[in-house]
Each structure stands twice: as structure tokens, then as C-alpha cells.
Amino acid sequence: METKLLAVDYPVLNIFWTMLELFLWILWFFLLFKIITDIFRSHDLSGWGKAGWLVLVIILPLIGVLAYLIARGQSMGKRDVEQAQQTEAAVKAYIRDAAGSGPDTGGGGRSHVDDLARLADLKERGAISDEEYQKAKDKLLV
Template sequence: MDTKLLAVDYPALHIFWTMLELFLWILWFFLLFKIITDIFRSHDLGGWAKAGWLVLVIILPLIGVLAYLIARGQSMGKRDVEQAERSEAAFKSYIRDAAGTAPAGGGGGGGGGSHVDDLAKLADLKEKGAISEEEYQKAKDKLLA
């Protein structure tokens, strides 16, 4: 009996509007946190400017967020791209260090032909005198192991 009353008192259109409001509320908080992290990540703002934007965004959230997006929205996207590039470069560097491969060239610990390329590079380094015979043998043994 109670479920019947609930269905009559809360029609489908109200459910739609409630879901829309919930979605917009979550979207608002996502945008608010995105802007707050951008304020702290921005290197071109001084301490007082960061504090001012933060107070504006927290005290007057609607006006503060809209003002921030209008004033700094384009540079916000550029900072996101730069951060993604730095993260990708750090990840690739970590993978190179963990795999023990050189940063340049097509070789690098994965396929069958990569050992041949790495051995050729080692031989070339030995011929140029960049590494000694002992270093060459150690690196060769490590590659073939």
C-alpha cells in the first residue's frame, strides 16, 4: 500500500528532474574541485592571487567559478595538457629505467630483433671507444641472459 502511494505522489517527471539535479550537482562539485586544483597548480599566480581566487571560489562559488573560467579558462586547458605531457614523460622514463633500455632508437627490450639492435649499438660504442672491452662484455652478457 505504501509503495502505491509513493508512486502516485512522485511521478516519473519528478524522478527525471531529481536525477537531473543530482547530475548537475555532481558536475558542479567536479568543476569546483578542478578549479581549486588548477589554482594551486598554476605557476603564474602568486600567493596572494591564489588566495584571492580561492576565497572568491569558496565564498561566492557561482560567481567565483564563472569568473575563473572566463578569466583563466583557456590557460587552464594548457596547464592540463602540460601536466599530462609531464606525467607521460615521467612514466616513459620510469619504464625505460625499469626495463634498462636506452631512451633513443627503435631497440628496447621487447621483440626478438631488439637484442640484435642493442648488440649492434654496444659494438658501435666499443669501436668508438665510448666503453671498454670489460663494459662491453658485461653489457653483452646482460643482454643475452
């Protein structure tokens, strides 16, 4: 009455290799989708340039991805930062728009949201300290 365990048929090292292969496949697909997204997001490429890079990345994936990263990797990072800044600006504008659409609580057509945004801007530029920011914010919210 001998019982065989699954671990005997599939050693621990094989489990680690399988996990590594799975991780590398996921990483590869993530990189591939990131590059394809960047190709379509790039405004400095013409339509033919985008089609050429896309064909190269799909037909010869290893060479295409490496060539794209070498040729356009640095600008890829810049486009990511630019996209994040645009998204953040759009969210801030939406929040400011939504919060400012209520009844006017301040004098002169300014709302608390505008005042708080100006205070945050002054704090980011270093024109006022954290303590001054907190005091002014507390005055506005009272």
C-alpha cells in the same frame, strides 16, 4: 483493498528532475574541485593571487567560478596538457629506468629498451613506416 504504488506518489517526471538535479550537483562539485586544483597548480600566480581566487571561488561560488573560467580557462587547459605530458614523461622514464636496470644484453652499453625507444621515436616522427618498425622490432626481440 486498494494498494497505492510508490510511482503514484512520486511521478516519473519528478524522478527525472531529481536525477537532473543530482547530476548538476555532481557536475558543480567536480568543476569547483577542478578549479581549486588549478589555482594551486598554477605557477604564474603569486600567493596573494591564489588566495584571492580561492576566496572568490569559495565565498561567491557562482560568480567566482564563472570569472575564473572566463579569465583563466584557456590557460587552465594548457596546464592540464602540460601536467599530462610531464606525467607521461615521468612514467616513461621510470619504465625505461626499471627495464634498463637488468643485465646488459646488447653491445656498447645499450639495452633493448633504448633501441625500442629509438625505434618508437622514429616511427612517431614519420621517419620509418609501420612495416619497417615491425621488422626492426622483430629483429631486436629475437
